[in-house]
Amino acid sequence: MIVPQDPLAVALFLAVVAIGIGVSAHLVRRTSSPSEYFVAGGSIHWSVNGLAFIGDYLSAASFLGVGGLIATVGYDGFLYSVGFLAGWIFALLVVAEPFRRFGRVTFTDVIDARFKSRGVRLTAAVSTLLICLCYLIPQMVGVGTLVTPLLGIPYYLGVLLVGVVVTVIVATSGMASTTYVQCLKGAALLVVSTLLAVAVLDRGLQEQPPPVGEELHHVQGRDGYPLAPGWTLEPGWSTSPAWQAGFLPVLNELGQRSLWQVGEDAQGGDMLIRAHYLTVQEDSPVVDGQVMPVPAVQVGRLTEVAPCDQNSLNPVSFLRCFTQSQVTLWPRQAFVDGEQLVEVYTRQIKSGGEVLSSGGMFDLTSGHWSSALDFISLMLALLCGTAALPHILIRYYTVGNHKAARQSTVLAIVGISLFYCMCLILSLGAMTSNAVNLFDSNMTIPLLARSFGAAAFAVVTAVAFAAVLGSVSGLIIAASGAVAHDIMDCFMGLTMTASEKVVAGRMAAVIVGCGAIYFGIVFEGMNVSYLAGLTFALAAAANLPALLMSLFWTRATSTGVVWSMLTGLIGSVVLILLSPQMYVRYGHLASDAPFVLNNPALVMLPLSSLVLVIVSLRTSVKSTISS
Amino acid sequence: MNDHPLSLQQRHAEPLSRARARIGRRIFAGYLALYLLFVVAHVCWPQWSGYQVGGLGLGLLACAVLMVVTCLSALLFHLFCVRLERRAEQGQQP
Numbered sequence: 112m113i114v115p116q117d118p119l120a121v122a123l124f125l126a127v128v129a130i131g132i133g134v135s136a137h138l139v140r141r142t143s144s145p146s147e148y149f150v151a152g153g154s155i156h157w158s159v160n161g162l163a164f165i166g167d168y169l170s171a172a173s174f175l176g177v178g179g180l181i182a183t184v185g186y187d188g189f190l191y192s193v194g195f196l197a198g199w200i201f202a203l204l205v206v207a208e209p210f211r212r213f214g215r216v217t218f219t220d221v222i223d224a225r226f227k228s229r230g231v232r233l234t235a236a237v238s239t240l241l242i243c244l245c246y247l248i249p250q251m252v253g254v255g256t257l258v259t260p261l262l263g264i265p266y267y268l269g270v271l272l273v274g275v276v277v278t279v280i281v282a283t284s285g286m287a288s289t290t291y292v293q294c295l296k297g298a299a300l301l302v303v304s305t306l307l308a309v310a311v312l313d314r315g316l317q318e319q320p321p322p323v324g325e326e327l328h329h330v331q332g333r334d335g336y337p338l339a340p341g342w343t344l345e346p347g348w349s350t351s352p353a354w355q356a357g358f359l360p361v362l363n364e365l366g367q368r369s370l371w372q373v374g375e376d377a378q379g380g381d382m383l384i385r386a387h388y389l390t391v392q393e394d395s396p397v398v399d400g401q402v403m404p405v406p407a408v409q410v411g412r413l414t415e416v417a418p419c420d421q422n423s424l425n426p427v428s429f430l431r432c433f434t435q436s437q438v439t440l441w442p443r444q445a446f447v448d449g450e451q452l453v454e455v456y457t458r459q460i461k462s463g464g465e466v467l468s469s470g471g472m473f474d475l476t477s478g479h480w481s482s483a484l485d486f487i488s489l490m491l492a493l494l495c496g497t498a499a500l501p502h503i504l505i506r507y508y509t510v511g512n513h514k515a516a517r518q519s520t521v522l523a524i525v526g527i528s529l530f531y532c533m534c535l536i537l538s539l540g541a542m543t544s545n546a547v548n549l550f551d552s553n554m555t556i557p558l559l560a561r562s563f564g565a566a567a568f569a570v571v572t573a574v575a576f577a578a579v580l581g582s583v584s585g586l587i588i589a590a591s592g593a594v595a596h597d598i599m600d601c602f603m604g605l606t607m608t609a610s611e612k613v614v615a616g617r618m619a620a621v622i623v624g625c626g627a628i629y630f631g632i633v634f635e636g637m638n639v640s641y642l643a644g645l646t647f648a649l650a651a652a653a654n655l656p657a658l659l660m661s662l663f664w665t666r667a668t669s670t671g672v673v674w675s676m677l678t679g680l681i682g683s684v685v686l687i688l689l690s691p692q693m694y695v696r697y698g699h700l701a702s703d704a705p706f707v708l709n710n711p712a713l714v715m716l717p718l719s720s721l722v723l724v725i726v727s728l729r730t731s732v733k734s735t736i737s738s
Numbered sequence: 739m740n741d742h743p744l745s746l747q748q749r750h751a752e753p754l755s756r757a758r759a760r761i762g763r764r765i766f767a768g769y770l771a772l773y774l775l776f777v778v779a780h781v782c783w784p785q786w787s788g789y790q791v792g793g794l795g796l797g798l799l800a801c802a803v804l805m806v807v808t809c810l811s812a813l814l815f816h817l818f819c820v821r822l823e824r825r826a827e828q829g830q831q832p
Contacts, residue, residue, distance in 0.1 A: 186787060186797055193801050196808050197773050203812055204762035204769070212755055431793035467795040468788030475784035483781045490777045513758070514823065517816050524812040528805045 123573035148285035161522030166293030170582030179552030181538035184471030192531035198497025236597035251631020278624030311540030356446035488713035496647025499654035502589035594619035652715035653679030671727030679719035686711035
């Protein structure tokens with residue numbers, strides 16, 4: 112989606128870049144030792160660290176992804192917020208205390224503190240690297256989505272530009288600059304989302320008529336269907352896959368194809384309702400028959416507003432009023448036409464109460480077991496994933512003591528809770544003000560801001576960009592720690608001076624930054640919250656059993672830990688590649704996927720735990736016999 | 739691979755640290771029970787999230803309650819730990 116560039120938006124974008132690079136340049140002298148580079152020497156104040164936690168965690172996946180998900184699927188999207196937050200409690204109450212006691216610089220330090228095993232160190236470092244790279248993908252996809260309309264440049268160039276900026280920030284002054292960038296970003300994110308939520312409440316809820324061209328009522332006498340003048344039914348329409356899937360294929364006077372649902376209007380006459388569809392031709396997206404430029408299809412309106420006092424809407428009365436109103440939703444269907452997968456979005460009018468109850472994403476009411484398992488798997492991944500995310504956990508080292516680590520986590524939990532509450536209001540605001548881009552739900556919050564004017568759009572886009580910048584820099588520093596500290600220093604045993612270790616960290620940051628750019632380009636267009644959910648599953652399956660067992664189970668052995676991590680990593684990646692969502696990505700139907708769940712945590716977390724227990728018990732027996 | 743198994747007592751030698759970890763695990767057990775109830779309710783009785791109480795969906799209210807409980811659990815843990823640390827500073831056994 113390309114929109115005209117707003118000078119204010121571009122100026123704010125450049126200001127964010129300048130602040131990031133300026134902070135890095137200012138702090139570069141404070142990164143002379145590995146401890147200062149990787150964990151800021153443990154010298155960060157708890158309040159700064161708490162805001163940095165918020166900035167680190169509320170990434171593109173939250174600001175863009177959760178907002179987009181709630182606006183497209185309703186209540187089920189909000190469940191992500193609940194799960195993300197639950198993960199923080201797990202991290203604070205169970206993992207934080209021993210993590211600080213046994214670690215120094217990286218996540219691997221904690222797992223290996225007990226075993227002093229090269230195998231454990233290498234596996235944990237590879238796991239950290241892979242998880243950070245996977246979490247970098249949604250961030251980079253989010254930033255490409257943002258920068259494209261902001262600067263009017265192609266998606267790949269946006270990802271490249273931001274990737275270079277963030278790599279420069281991390282490579283110059285490591286965790287110190289990353290922390291202050293994240294702190295500023297966390298504070299800005301909370302302030303801006305609060306202001307935007309207040310604006311949404313102030314505007315209230317208004318009924319809107321259907322946009323021109325969404326409905327055709329007047330019978331024109333063409334094959335019995337109400338077509339507009341100059342439009343014809345596609346030749347062979349009655350035997351076409353589109354018609355068999357429930358859509359009427361129509362050609363306009365330019366020969367462009369559109370798909371329509373056949374329905375009845377209030378008077379009982381035939382009515383056609385426009386459906387929007389997406390296909391891929393020669394690696395380029397085709398939306399509603401148009402190739403380039405791909406049109407932005409913005410939807411979301413209230414068809415009927417409940418009687419409520421629009422002048423005094425607070426969050427509760429807003430939600431109450433929304434619940435009693437009627438709103439349009441656009442659920443997705445898919446069918447195969449020839450060898451092409453066609454994704455179609457069809458209009459449904461639902462009550463707000465239905466939107467704010469389960470069923471938008473997980474079909475739990477049908478009693479189908481795969482939906483129930485998918486839901487459980489996601490909630491498990493979100494609960495366990497945060498406590499196993501290396502880039503979040505290393506922030507426990509950046510403060511001076513346990514109390515400061517705890518205070519910063521409590522501040523983060525409160526701030527993140529507030530943000531998710533705002534996010535719900537923002538998403539419902541977008542859902543009712545024509546601000547949902549059907550083919551790129553990640554743009555929901557920026558489009559909502561644009562409905563308040565160019566200045567709001569500029570500010571929100573700059574903050575969203577800062578959100579990505581902060582998260583990406585945190586991920587890159589964690590990944591570079593895995594490469595330089597865990598692999599090069601501890602595993603390979605390279606003899607390096609303190610300054611050489613810092614140089615190694617910087618080089619690793621550059622390499623990881625290049626990887627992030629590449630994957631960000633490859634995964635263009637996927638919902639960033641969904642991608643983040645997969646990373647949480649990977650972290651939960653690969654890291655959590657190893658972390659918990661090595662901390663709390665005396666009989667765990669290094670061999671058991673290695674096998675568990677490998678099982679979790681490889682198994683999760685394989686199951687993700689075989690999942691229904693990925694099959695759609697390959698151009699096949701979701702029902703063709705050999706693995707029925709979209710999130711592998713439910714299978715892989717128990718499996719990797721079981722592997723750890725069995726291998727540990729067997730290897731501990733062997734070592735007892737041999738001794 | 740060389741294992742150097744240490745007993746849990748050796749690894750969590752500091753009494754204050756052990757006490758903090760114990761409090762954390764207990765609060766988490768309570769929170770986990772609530773979270774599991776939330777998930778099981780969605781799976782076994784998915785319609786409940788649509789029931790309305792005071793004009794709001796029950797599911798949405800449950801989400802709000804869970805979020806508030808998350809914040810309160812974190813605060814509670816911090817307050818307990820502060821009390822423990824204060825006792826430890828005064829030379830009392832945590």
